[in-house]
Amino acid sequence: MIKIKNLKKTYNNKTVLNVENLTLDQNQCIGIMGKNGAGKTTLVEIIMGSKKQNEGDVIIDKTDLRKNAVFQECQYEQDLNLITIARFYKKLFKSNEDLEVLFEKFELKEFKRKRFIKLSGGEKQKFKLLIAFVNKPNLLLLDELTTSLDFIWREKIYDVLNDYIKENKTTILMVSHDVNEVAKLCQRVIFINDGIVKKDLNLNKDIKENIEILEKEVISCYK
Structure with missing residues (x-):
């Protein structure tokens, strides 16, 4: 509350x-x-x-x-690929969440090695929500x-x-x-x-x- x-x-x-x-x-x-x-x-x-x-x-x-946020403005390193960013946040949050499950949930498995800057607007939104779920807020x-x-x-x-x-x-x-x-x-x-x-x-x-x-x-x- x-x-x-x-x-x-x-x-x-x-x-x-x-x-x-x-x-x-x-x-x-x-x-x-x-x-x-x-x-x-x-x-x-x-x-x-x-x-x-x-x-x-x-x-x-x-x-x-456990709190997290998805803002309109991007907060990630543009030239890193998605799996690197996700692993960073998993370590930061000391999370036990399975990243493979999250990538599957948001249909981003094929983009794991893609740099964030190369994503479309919709793909970026999905990835930002994926990261928000890493610490199970x-x-x-x-x-x-x-x-x-x-x-x-x-x-x-x-x-x-x-x-x-x-x-x-x-x-x-x-x-x-x-x-x-x-x-x-x-x-x-x-x-x-x-x-x-x-x-x-x-x-x-x-x-x-x-x-x-x-x-x-x-x-x-x-x-």
Whole structure:
């Protein structure tokens, strides 16, 4: 469980994030939506510890905490091949995960000796998620996850993530502009505008109904 209290982040004396009270439960995929510059990525970066707040607290149950993130920007050495990168992270995380199984899961076995820089956009996205699974995280941040993925692989990734949540009691924080993606994956959605939580919704299992609800809320956020 994650508890956020009186959280503030400022840049050049301007408040870009102001969250009074927010609790994020375990074993859920939580969507974070809002227009560009609303404060979505800033919030999750503070939760993940890659950015510091100016005020307030983020309280995380650190019992056996394993966290990881998939950001839009690449964090890997471009000229290394995939298996070398994967082995590096396995050693870094002191992980027991079977890399062969992960390469198979993301259909990247034939690319193991390929340099990261030579991958297509979709292949890079799949590999970034593969690396995120190396330490079997129970707190996972996904920032615009399915960018560059085709329809077939988007659906496959949704299945992989849904299974992963069920099997590992994982909290996933998903920053996304994609209503369909959020409707299929998330049980809860937080809408942020101008750094403030404007709406906090629980979704049901009816994807079509979820899409209709989310579309209305997204339009409202942009007004």
